[in-house]
Amino acid sequence: MWSNGPVRGVTSPIPGIWRRVVNLRALADLPSTLHRLQGAGSGTVRADVGPYPVAYVSRPESVRALLDGDVPGIAERGRFFEEVSRVLGPSSLVTCSGAEHRRLRKLLAPAFRPEQVGAYAQTMVTATSDAQRRWSDGAEVVLGTEMAHLTLDVAARALLGLEAAEELDAFTAVLEAGTSVFYRLVLPRRLSDRLWATRLSPANRRLVAAQARVDAFVVALLSTRAARAAPRSPARPANLLDVLVAPGPDGRAPLGPEEIRDQVVTFLFAGHETTAQALTWAFVQLSRHPAVEEQLVRELDDVLGPRPPTQADLAGLRYTRAVVRETLRLFPPAWFSSREAVAPTTLDGCPLGRGTLVVTSAFALQRDPAHWSDPERFDPARWLGESAPAGADGAYLPFGHGRRNCIGSHVAMTELVLVLATTLRHWSVRVCEPERVRPRATVTLRPRRPVRARVVRRPSSGA
Numbered sequence: 001m002w003s004n005g006p007v008r009g010v011t012s013p014i015p016g017i018w019r020r021v022v023n024l025r026a027l028a029d030l031p032s033t034l035h036r037l038q039g040a041g042s043g044t045v046r047a048d049v050g051p052y053p054v055a056y057v058s059r060p061e062s063v064r065a066l067l068d069g070d071v072p073g074i075a076e077r078g079r080f081f082e083e084v085s086r087v088l089g090p091s092s093l094v095t096c097s098g099a100e101h102r103r104l105r106k107l108l109a110p111a112f113r114p115e116q117v118g119a120y121a122q123t124m125v126t127a128t129s130d131a132q133r134r135w136s137d138g139a140e141v142v143l144g145t146e147m148a149h150l151t152l153d154v155a156a157r158a159l160l161g162l163e164a165a166e167e168l169d170a171f172t173a174v175l176e177a178g179t180s181v182f183y184r185l186v187l188p189r190r191l192s193d194r195l196w197a198t199r200l201s202p203a204n205r206r207l208v209a210a211q212a213r214v215d216a217f218v219v220a221l222l223s224t225r226a227a228r229a230a231p232r233s234p235a236r237p238a239n240l241l242d243v244l245v246a247p248g249p250d251g252r253a254p255l256g257p258e259e260i261r262d263q264v265v266t267f268l269f270a271g272h273e274t275t276a277q278a279l280t281w282a283f284v285q286l287s288r289h290p291a292v293e294e295q296l297v298r299e300l301d302d303v304l305g306p307r308p309p310t311q312a313d314l315a316g317l318r319y320t321r322a323v324v325r326e327t328l329r330l331f332p333p334a335w336f337s338s339r340e341a342v343a344p345t346t347l348d349g350c351p352l353g354r355g356t357l358v359v360t361s362a363f364a365l366q367r368d369p370a371h372w373s374d375p376e377r378f379d380p381a382r383w384l385g386e387s388a389p390a391g392a393d394g395a396y397l398p399f400g401h402g403r404r405n406c407i408g409s410h411v412a413m414t415e416l417v418l419v420l421a422t423t424l425r426h427w428s429v430r431v432c433e434p435e436r437v438r439p440r441a442t443v444t445l446r447p448r449r450p451v452r453a454r455v456v457r458r459p460s461s462g463a
């Protein structure tokens with residue numbers, strides 16, 4: 001699928017600034033550039049982009065050391081995350097580091113324990129059925145929009161205990177304003193993108209205004225929560241919001257209002273955008289591979305029969321889980337991770353100056369023929385053997401690795417399997433021209449254009 005010519009600028013003898021200008025062009029076709037960087041062979045290579053000094057890390061051992069924070073001179077966060085903090089806030093679990101990060105991660109852990117994820121599972125199934133009640137047989141839908149509404153609804157109901165996504169208008173505003181600034185700032189494709197996202201720009205002013213609305217939203221959220229029934233009853237099990245506001249052992253609130261606000265924005269954002277992209281790619285892949293979809297639906301009939309799925313079915317839905325894993329291999333929504341050199345250092349013998357952005361890509365690693373057999377082939381069966389496929393040991397990182405790995409990975413896996421199972425029991429989701437859907441690497445790995453699909457009720461469906 002991708003060509004394997006030399007990496008523009010990386011192997012080129014063109015020096016200094018011109019090499020960077022040339023490399024800026026490589027951003028236009030990022031998937032193919034990453035693929036070639038991954039195959040460059042020497043483990044870590046310089047790949048400066050525009051004004052940024054950048055190094056790309058390809059060897060699984062080095063990738064794990066990088067993500068674990070084991071390379072001296074490389075910080076766990078960096079400039080990229082400073083930009084992220086304009087949207088998620090400086091106290092977000094995603095943007096903070098060191099002791100502050102360890103404290104927050106420990107505090108939030110109870111909201112992500114398996115028994116807690118079990119409590120979210122029922123909401124995932126209910127929200128999926130609710131969303132699909134609005135579908136009519138044979139209608140055309142924009143898949144990305146459908147999935148984003150659904151996963152935001154799940155995050156709002158399950159993590160924050162909101163009744164319905166309608167309460168989320170303020171959040172949607174910051175999300176829209178935030179992502180447009182964010183995408184242009186973090187991955188500028190041209191100089192105008194950087195100007196567009198400067199602090200004085202109209203775009204940034206919209207972001208600041210939207211943030212004021214989010215603050216009001218969080219204040220309202222906390223007062224509504226205080227007025228509701230006490231948590232931990234079977235009718236309302238504790239959720240992420242309960243964990244955020246629970247008093248510590250000394251009886252005092254562990255987080256201030258701004259820290260709570262940053263986590264609410266972070267979890268609504270991180271908890272829905274990636275999951276929506278993964279579901280969209282899963283439906284694209286199933287439309288491209290009807291035999292895989294048939295096998296999946298057979299499994300749903302065998303394991304579930306006429307009833308909806310529950311968390312207890314996850315173990316039995318082996319093939320559905322394999323489809324999810326294989327989708328995350330070929331189309332990992334979090335397609336790259338970055339860290340930053342804060343002192344001169346070396347990795348795989350490659351010298352890295354202070355300020356170098358050190359990146360790696362799950363997208364490229366998970367398609368590397370050095371680790372995966374027939375890597376471009378969508379083959380869920382590779383996950384069904386006695387042991388995991390060879391690449392899974394080190395070259396499969398859709399949820400990152402180490403102490404900054406995805407805290408929501410069990411929530412995400414549960415949601416992906418349950419949404420697919422709930423949907424495909426009743427509906428066939430036929431993506432229009434699935435072969436033409438191409439990835440575009442923005443902050444997440446999205447389809448280049450909106451994906452349209454026809455939703456058709458299954459003949460045997462009792463819905």
Ligand code: HEM
Nearest residue numbers: 094270271274275278334337398399400404406407408412
């Ligand atoms: C398919 C869905 C998802 C994918 C592919 C994904 C992927 C990732 C990856 C790769 C990272 C690590 C980034 C790094 O190394 O810098 C990460 C971090 C994170 N994810 Fe996810 N994620 C998903 C769903 C979720 C969900 C459902 C939640 C919340 C409920 C969530 C919350 C977070 C948070 C808060 C972090 C930061 C963790 C930290 O720095 O300690 N993610 N995610």
